[in-house]
Amino acid sequence: MSPSYSSAAGEVPAPCRALVLFGATGDLARRMLWPSLYALHCDGLLPEPFQLVGAATKPIPDAEFIARVHDAIRASANGSLFNEQAFEAFAKRIRYVAVDAAAEDGFAPLRATLAPGAGGVIYYLSTGPEHFGPISAQLGRSGLADAMSRIVVEKPIGTDTGTALQVNETMGSAFAERQVFRIDHYLGKEAVQNLLALRFGNAIFEPLWNSTAIDYVQITVAETVGIEGRWGYYDGVGALRDMVQSHVLQLLCLVAMEPPAGFTPSAVRNEKVKVLWSLRPMTRESVLTHTVRGQYAAGFSGGKPVPGYLEEAGARPASDNESFVALRAEVDNWRWAGVPFYLRTGKRMQERSSEIVIQFKPAPFNIFAGIGQNLAANMLLIKLQPNETITLSLMHKKPGLNEVRLGEVPLNLSLDDAFAASRKRIAYERMLLDVLRDNPALFVRRDEVEASWQWIDGIVHGWQAAGQKVKPYPAGSWGPTAAVALTERHGHSWHE
Numbered sequence: 001m002s003p004s005y006s007s008a009a010g011e012v013p014a015p016c017r018a019l020v021l022f023g024a025t026g027d028l029a030r031r032m033l034w035p036s037l038y039a040l041h042c043d044g045l046l047p048e049p050f051q052l053v054g055a056a057t058k059p060i061p062d063a064e065f066i067a068r069v070h071d072a073i074r075a076s077a078n079g080s081l082f083n084e085q086a087f088e089a090f091a092k093r094i095r096y097v098a099v100d101a102a103a104e105d106g107f108a109p110l111r112a113t114l115a116p117g118a119g120g121v122i123y124y125l126s127t128g129p130e131h132f133g134p135i136s137a138q139l140g141r142s143g144l145a146d147a148m149s150r151i152v153v154e155k156p157i158g159t160d161t162g163t164a165l166q167v168n169e170t171m172g173s174a175f176a177e178r179q180v181f182r183i184d185h186y187l188g189k190e191a192v193q194n195l196l197a198l199r200f201g202n203a204i205f206e207p208l209w210n211s212t213a214i215d216y217v218q219i220t221v222a223e224t225v226g227i228e229g230r231w232g233y234y235d236g237v238g239a240l241r242d243m244v245q246s247h248v249l250q251l252l253c254l255v256a257m258e259p260p261a262g263f264t265p266s267a268v269r270n271e272k273v274k275v276l277w278s279l280r281p282m283t284r285e286s287v288l289t290h291t292v293r294g295q296y297a298a299g300f301s302g303g304k305p306v307p308g309y310l311e312e313a314g315a316r317p318a319s320d321n322e323s324f325v326a327l328r329a330e331v332d333n334w335r336w337a338g339v340p341f342y343l344r345t346g347k348r349m350q351e352r353s354s355e356i357v358i359q360f361k362p363a364p365f366n367i368f369a370g371i372g373q374n375l376a377a378n379m380l381l382i383k384l385q386p387n388e389t390i391t392l393s394l395m396h397k398k399p400g401l402n403e404v405r406l407g408e409v410p411l412n413l414s415l416d417d418a419f420a421a422s423r424k425r426i427a428y429e430r431m432l433l434d435v436l437r438d439n440p441a442l443f444v445r446r447d448e449v450e451a452s453w454q455w456i457d458g459i460v461h462g463w464q465a466a467g468q469k470v471k472p473y474p475a476g477s478w479g480p481t482a483a484v485a486l487t488e489r490h491g492h493s494w495h496e
Contacts, residue, residue: 015047016150016436017119020110022135023126024054024096025068028154032185033126034069035076036428041090042081045433053113054096065096077426101134107142120148122435128233129156133170140174152181152435155246155444159237160460161453168446181435182444186247188427191388193442195254195356196263198382198390206259208360210335215377216492218342218357219251222349224301226475227323231314239325243345245456249276250444252341255356256331265441269448276451280330287462292471292482294324296348299475306348306475322470323347326483327459328490342487344494348475354384357495373406381495389414 019037023029040046054065070091074082097113100106114121123139125132132153139145151171158164171180186192199205208214221243227234234242253272260267282290297308309315309323324346331341358380366375381391389412396409434442462468471480478496487494 015119016122016148017047017049018051018053018114019122019124020053020055020114021124021126022055022099022131024065025056025058025060026126028126029054030068030072031076032426032428033124033432035073035078036426036432038073038087038090039078039081039425039429040433040436041093042086045436046093047119047436050093051095051114052093053110054094055099055110056096057098057100059098060096062094062096066091066094069094077424101131101138105142107138107144111142111144114144120146120150122150122152124152124435126154129154129158129167132157132167136171136174145174147176147179149175150179150181150435150438151175152183155182155184155449156237156241157182157444157449158453159241161450161457164449164453168449172446177446178440180446181440182446182449183431184246184250184444185427185431186250186384187442187444188430189384189388190425191382191384192251192254193430194388194390195251195382196268200259211337211339213360214339215359215361216340216342216490217255217359218495219248219255219344219355220357220495221247221251221345221354222352222478223345223347224349224352224476226296226301226306226348227309227312229313231312231316234323235316235319235321238322239345239347240322240456240459244325244327244343245452248343248345249452249455251356252329252331252343253448255358256336256341258335263441265439268441269445273445273448273451274333275331276448276455278331278333278336279455280332281455282458282462284462284465287459287468288466290328290486291459291463291468292324292326292480292486293322293463293468294326294346294473294480294483295319295321295470296323296346296475297472299348299477301348301476308472308475309348320470324349324473324479324483326479326486328486340490340492342492342494344479344483346473346479350476350478350496352386355495356382356384358382359492368404368406371404373404375406376408379495387414 021029021033037046037052070087073079073087095113097109099110121144125135127135136151139151145151153171158167199209253275256275257271258274260271295309298311299306309321310317310319325344327343329341329343331339360378360380362377363375368375376393379393381393383389383391391413392411393408394411396407398405398407431442434440471482473480478494484494
């Protein structure tokens with residue numbers, strides 16, 4: 001899916017010689033990053049030579065750290081790729097260093113490990129967002145950031161517009177914008193990338209992809225898990241900042257963007273940020289009718305009883321933090337004027353599901369009404385997880401020799417079936433490979449981050465001004481009943 005790209009026209013990006021993974025012992029590194037790097041190694045996609053340096057605060061001998069990486073890969077989604085001979089070759093790339101971003105010369109061990117050499121170094125910050133600024137500043141002070149380096153940071157970038165600006169300014173003091181890769185791993189999923197192929201690679205959809213033919217759009221990212229021991233982080237963030245600001249708005253941009261001039265990084269990202277600029281700002285009055293905040297109570301998930309949000313370990317009893325949010329968003333431009341975008345995300349939902357619903361308008365006239373047949377409007381359902389499928393519902397005559405009877409028939413495309421011979425990859429494999437290739441098309445640009453935070457901040461300020469409280473919903477449900485009213489009052493329903 002990704003185009004070839006270099007920062008300057010006609011130039012071939014300098015090959016990288018190393019990747020430094022800060023937070024190398026953390027959960028994300030264990031579950032996703034080391035297994036993804038191993039898969040790229042097995043596919044012959046890592047340069048030769050190419051060093052992998054794990055960095056964290058605690059001193060660990062190289063052999064012990066490599067054993068941890070070994071176990072992480074075997075237990076991961078890429079465990080089927082594992083064999084000892086391949087891992088031995090992979091392990092020869094790995095070193096570990098203990099660093100301290102707060103100390104005056106806390107990166108001296110890292111500088112010694114990297115040693116001078118040709119090619120750039122990729123610095124991947126798999127840390128909390130509060131560490132992005134200090135690590136970036138230390139890389140700059142230590143002389144480890146040069147014109148060939150790249151820095152990769154996980155979203156969220158900051159917790160509001162102000163903090164995002166601070167983080168971006170600090171990173172910008174050590175790295176040029178072309179060197180900064182802000183990851184939203186959702187953009188590495190095959191099904192998400194297929195949104196671009198579906199829209200702009202098929203002539204049948206684009207003429208209908210507007211307010212003339214589309215009634216409304218729904219985007220749902222539902223999780224069955226709770227906060228999973230992340231109370232300290234999650235309670236200060238909530239579903240709006242954690243999920244809507246990143247994953248959900250990225251999906252909205254891909255659905256609503258105009259056709260780019262070409263499949264190049266700048267063209268794609270230019271169109272995405274225009275969607276964010278077109279989002280109608282939320283006010284104190286509109287949050288009351290266009291948003292719903294929820295917080296899960298005790299209930300059942302997977303057939304087992306689970307505690308409520310306020311009953312989780314380490315919980316603060318008076319917390320008003322939302323674990324669920326539903327929004328009615330408006331994109332004020334010529335293509336989408338009058339089309340509501342219903343956005344929904346939450347924890348402890350009934351099932352794990354990420355999907356996009358494109359609901360088309362009904363046929364303008366029902367010629368079958370005289371024989372008692374109703375018509376259902378066509379719907380395009382794009383499932384991103386757990387299974388990647390695309391379904392277009394069509395009206396069809398039911399078989400039979402008597403009177404005409406109509407029913408909905410789904411036209412299905414299962415990506416898992418259609419490409420059964422292809423290995424299902426971790427999204428981070430694509431993202432890491434694009435960093436190596438210096439291709440930022442699927443990464444989030446600075447102006448995108450700041451535009452999304454400005455819209456989110458408007459909702460937060462509206463909630464505060466209106467005193468909007470969370471509404472409880474039982475774990476294992478689809479959220480508060482108020483979320484149903486959010487769509488029903490406009491004659492629409494959530495797809496479940």
